[in-house]
Amino acid sequence: MNWILGPMLLILLIPIYESFQDEDIWQKMLAFASVSTKTSIMILVISVLRDDWMIGVVGVLVLSVGNASLMLLAQVLKRVNE
Amino acid sequence: MTNVMTDWDLAAITALLPIAAVMTILQKNPYHALVVRGILGAIAALVYALLGAADVALTEALVGTMLAITLYAVAVRSSLVLKLGIIAPVNLPEIELDNGASNGQQDAQQNSNPEDLVHPVSKSLEEIFNLIHSFEDPQELKPLLEDLRVFCDRHSLRLELHPVPDRQALDHAMETKEVHGVALVNGDSSAHPYSVTVRVERLYELMQTELNPAISTLSTTTIKPPPAEKPLVSDASSR
Numbered sequence: 458m459n460w461i462l463g464p465m466l467l468i469l470l471i472p473i474y475e476s477f478q479d480e481d482i483w484q485k486m487l488a489f490a491s492v493s494t495k496t497s498i499m500i501l502v503i504s505v506l507r508d509d510w511m512i513g514v515v516g517v518l519v520l521s522v523g524n525a526s527l528m529l530l531a532q533v534l535k536r537v538n539e
Numbered sequence: 540m541t542n543v544m545t546d547w548d549l550a551a552i553t554a555l556l557p558i559a560a561v562m563t564i565l566q567k568n569p570y571h572a573l574v575v576r577g578i579l580g581a582i583a584a585l586v587y588a589l590l591g592a593a594d595v596a597l598t599e600a601l602v603g604t605m606l607a608i609t610l611y612a613v614a615v616r617s618s619l620v621l622k623l624g625i626i627a628p629v630n631l632p633e634i635e636l637d638n639g640a641s642n643g644q645q646d647a648q649q650n651s652n653p654e655d656l657v658h659p660v661s662k663s664l665e666e667i668f669n670l671i672h673s674f675e676d677p678q679e680l681k682p683l684l685e686d687l688r689v690f691c692d693r694h695s696l697r698l699e700l701h702p703v704p705d706r707q708a709l710d711h712a713m714e715t716k717e718v719h720g721v722a723l724v725n726g727d728s729s730a731h732p733y734s735v736t737v738r739v740e741r742l743y744e745l746m747q748t749e750l751n752p753a754i755s756t757l758s759t760t761t762i763k764p765p766p767a768e769k770p771l772v773s774d775a776s777s778r
Contacts, residue, residue: 462548469555476578477562485574492578493604496585499552500596503589515593519584519600526577526605533612534570537697 469495486531493523552589555582568695569615573608580604620697624709624718627677627702679724683733686751714762731756738762
């Protein structure tokens with residue numbers, strides 16, 4: 458199952474590139490949401506591969522916190538654009 | 540670790556961190572930089588978890604990604620603003636204060652219900668708030684404000700208009716540093732329709748090269764600091 462990390466890394470590069478080349482702030486936010494979710498899924502996969510539940514708990518927390526921070530930031534940005 | 544993943548995998552994922560850091564540095568708009576900082580935080584959490592530091596990864600996700608960018612977004616929003624004082628008639632609506640100052644304190648004391656006291660004031664505050672938000676650009680300042688908005692967009696500033704009723708109030712707002720600059724409509728005899736005065740040196744330097752010189756004349760002024768108050772402690776130490 459170790460081969461799965463390579464494709465995951467390549468897929469992670471797609472939103473990173475998108476966030477760099479697109480000037481629209483909402484496109485960047487979408488890329489941030491994508492990266493945030495993908496990295497936490499990678500943390501979960503690593504935790505399963507290593508059978509390390511401490512990393513698994515961190516992966517679950519990062520998965521939830523990443524979306525919460527996205528919501529907070531989106532609210533502030535929305536007020537700026539009004 | 541080596542039985543789970545090769546060193547190449549490890550190196551490739553760790554290489555994402557400097558890439559994201561360089562991307563953050565290259566952003567020009569502060570809001571864009573904040574979003575990319577979020578991406579950097581997410582990748583950093585991944586790398587820390589990968590290297591076995593679960594506690595560091597959790598802290599990076601909670602503090603670095605969530606708290607830091609939210610606080611910075613609020614800070615950038617409140618600091619990157621150009622407050623411009625203009626002369627414009629403000630039509631404040633007639634606000635009726637039922638239990639207000641006209642009836643004096645006796646009514647306030649007799650009226651024991653606290654909600655009756657609070658209600659008219661909060662209602663009037665709401666009306667003033669709506670009024671401020673519904674304030675539109677005055678017609679005679681339109682060309683200048685369009686020019687200023689282009690300038691503000693370029694430097695990701697927010698243009699905030701402070702309408703005051705007369706020239707005296709405008710000068711007072713400038714002296715008390717309520718506004719960063721004032722815009723005035725010149726008379727018909729002048730070659731330039733508008734004149735802009737700013738008290739911030741850096742704004743003056745930027746506007747000098749970027750504002751349309753055909754529309755407005757630009758000048759700067761320095762506000763004298765208020766006279767120093769007498770020290771509360773007498774100079775006992777000098778004796």
